[in-house]
Amino acid sequence: MSKEGVVEIRVRYADTDQMGVVYYANYFVWLEVARGEFFRIKGIQYKDLETEKGISLPVIEAFCKYKSPARYDDVVMIKTRACAVKNTGLRFDYELIDKKSSQLLATAYTTHVFIDKERHPVRIPDEIKALF
Amino acid sequence: MSKEGVVEIRVRYADTDQMGVVYYANYFVWLEVARGEFFRIKGIQYKDLETEKGISLPVIEAFCKYKSPARYDDVVMIKTRACAVKNTGLRFDYELIDKKSSQLLATAYTTHVFIDKERHPVRIPDEIKALF
Amino acid sequence: MSKEGVVEIRVRYADTDQMGVVYYANYFVWLEVARGEFFRIKGIQYKDLETEKGISLPVIEAFCKYKSPARYDDVVMIKTRACAVKNTGLRFDYELIDKKSSQLLATAYTTHVFIDKERHPVRIPDEIKALF
Amino acid sequence: MSKEGVVEIRVRYADTDQMGVVYYANYFVWLEVARGEFFRIKGIQYKDLETEKGISLPVIEAFCKYKSPARYDDVVMIKTRACAVKNTGLRFDYELIDKKSSQLLATAYTTHVFIDKERHPVRIPDEIKALF
Numbered sequence: 001m002s003k004e005g006v007v008e009i010r011v012r013y014a015d016t017d018q019m020g021v022v023y024y025a026n027y028f029v030w031l032e033v034a035r036g037e038f039f040r041i042k043g044i045q046y047k048d049l050e051t052e053k054g055i056s057l058p059v060i061e062a063f064c065k066y067k068s069p070a071r072y073d074d075v076v077m078i079k080t081r082a083c084a085v086k087n088t089g090l091r092f093d094y095e096l097i098d099k100k101s102s103q104l105l106a107t108a109y110t111t112h113v114f115i116d117k118e119r120h121p122v123r124i125p126d127e128i129k130a131l132f
Numbered sequence: 133m134s135k136e137g138v139v140e141i142r143v144r145y146a147d148t149d150q151m152g153v154v155y156y157a158n159y160f161v162w163l164e165v166a167r168g169e170f171f172r173i174k175g176i177q178y179k180d181l182e183t184e185k186g187i188s189l190p191v192i193e194a195f196c197k198y199k200s201p202a203r204y205d206d207v208v209m210i211k212t213r214a215c216a217v218k219n220t221g222l223r224f225d226y227e228l229i230d231k232k233s234s235q236l237l238a239t240a241y242t243t244h245v246f247i248d249k250e251r252h253p254v255r256i257p258d259e260i261k262a263l264f
Numbered sequence: 265m266s267k268e269g270v271v272e273i274r275v276r277y278a279d280t281d282q283m284g285v286v287y288y289a290n291y292f293v294w295l296e297v298a299r300g301e302f303f304r305i306k307g308i309q310y311k312d313l314e315t316e317k318g319i320s321l322p323v324i325e326a327f328c329k330y331k332s333p334a335r336y337d338d339v340v341m342i343k344t345r346a347c348a349v350k351n352t353g354l355r356f357d358y359e360l361i362d363k364k365s366s367q368l369l370a371t372a373y374t375t376h377v378f379i380d381k382e383r384h385p386v387r388i389p390d391e392i393k394a395l396f
Numbered sequence: 397m398s399k400e401g402v403v404e405i406r407v408r409y410a411d412t413d414q415m416g417v418v419y420y421a422n423y424f425v426w427l428e429v430a431r432g433e434f435f436r437i438k439g440i441q442y443k444d445l446e447t448e449k450g451i452s453l454p455v456i457e458a459f460c461k462y463k464s465p466a467r468y469d470d471v472v473m474i475k476t477r478a479c480a481v482k483n484t485g486l487r488f489d490y491e492l493i494d495k496k497s498s499q500l501l502a503t504a505y506t507t508h509v510f511i512d513k514e515r516h517p518v519r520i521p522d523e524i525k526a527l528f
Contacts, residue, residue, distance in 0.1 A: 018446075019452055019454065021454075024424060024454070024455040024458055025421050025422070025424035025425050025428070025458075026421070028420060028421035028424060029421050032421070050414075056415055058415065058417075058420070058462070058465075059420040059462055060461070060462055061459070061460070061461050061462070062420055062421075062458075062459070062460050062462075063457070063458070063459045063460075064457070064458050064459075065456070065457050066454070066455055066456055066457070066458075069454075069515075119465075
């Protein structure tokens with residue numbers, strides 16, 4: 001099974017700042033949407049992990065390299081790949097691309113660990129592991 | 133005891149949008165800060181209500197009238213008054229003022245009900261009621 | 265031509281707060297998305313108004329009545345109607361509905377005036393006026 | 397002159413997510429506040445750079461390593477250091493510490509270039525250079 005997902009996000013007015021471009025922290029919100037869609041495409045609802053299994057996937061590290069600014073009303077395409085990290089974590093790599101111009105806007109990654117409700121690390125759930 | 137509280141908030145770059153002024157939804161975040169400080173000034177930590185008593189105070193209605201835009205790095209003074217509404221709710225009224233120019237930026241109100249962890253309405257806690 | 269628009273928004277993790285539901289200020293961001301789509305459906309790009317005509321449509325008043333909480337991963341349907349207010353303004357009325365259950369989550373309105381780059385009120389642009 | 401700045405930020409309800417801790421993207425908003433205060437302590441208003449000189453300092457890279465979660469109403473202390481990068485850029489390094497427990501919550505860095513209104517890189521302004 002492919003380890004890639006793609007999602008499109010239209011830039012909201014709320015995303016912009018007075019420089020006339022998207023405020024840098026908001027890219028990380030988009031990455032969260034991209035991760036959620038990555039799971040959805042694979043048939044997994046991240047929500048169910050939390051509500052049914054009591055397992056969450058908080059971010060341990062987040063990085064973004066900004067190459068070209070995104071602007072209001074642009075459609076940003078996010079390509080997401082994921083790989084397992086040891087037995088308890090995941091790493092996502094992202095490419096953010098302007099849909100209209102195909103220009104690369106940013107690259108990013110996030111690393112995560114699975115934790116239970118007491119915030120203790122747990123092994124990667126089997127249905128997630130099966131994706132890799 | 134006075135039913136007023138005052139808090140000062142410096143406008144963040146993140147608060148602005150491409151119009152060069154504060155994005156309208158962000159005023160409501162400031163109102164939350166103002167409510168929290170209103171309680172703190174009276175000796176009540178809103179956090180303790182939630183963690184110790186399992187009681188929350190969600191917003192039922194929110195309104196803001198925007199008169200003059202706030203800009204990056206401005207200091208906004210928020211004057212907050214509160215009154216009880218029946219036995220289960222509160223209403224807060226706010227004035228947002230530019231500290232430097234004393235200009236009125238906005239007026240706003242929010243109404244709230246106290247609820248328990250099952251989201252059922254509960255009576256106003258005694259220590260809150262004592263404020264009015 | 266119909267004066268209604270509909271848009272669907274999936275709740276992001278970023279939208280939630282520690283009460284486990286969507287934070288109240290974030291509804292107003294959704295209303296902005298709904299307004300943008302309202303215009304798009306009518307063949308108008310709000311972005312073009314700003315960049316080509318130098319006209320903006322800031323919010324003068326915003327109100328939301330919260331009836332039932334939205335939660336992570338829910339799809340919220342927003343029905344938007346608009347009407348002209350005098351010669352310089354618009355009013356939008358919104359219904360926010362949970363797509364799955366058809367439950368009414370919130371009702372809201374926002375009022376706006378058209379302004380030029382010096383923030384002076386201007387008459388409603390003809391292509392907008394033609395919508396009503 | 398010291399190259400360090402310290403700022404304190406109280407966690408807002410809006411900062412939290414349904415995991416009961418601060419949402420990861422919001423740390424980057426705090427870093428912006430820390431940078432602004434870093435300049436202010438040195439006698440420079442970042443706002444004046446933009447409005448008087450037409451110079452901005454967008455983020456080129458942003459990284460955060462999350463060690464321990466911040467929670468609602470916590471006071472987060474951010475220690476900020478900065479250094480010049482070549483002739484056109486700055487790098488900020490941050491330590492985020494829980495004020496009450498002195499626990500390290502996160503470390504982070506951001507890199508920036510100075511640009512003019514056409515988004516072309518420009519040399520570090522003299523009054524900034526004098527800080528290093």
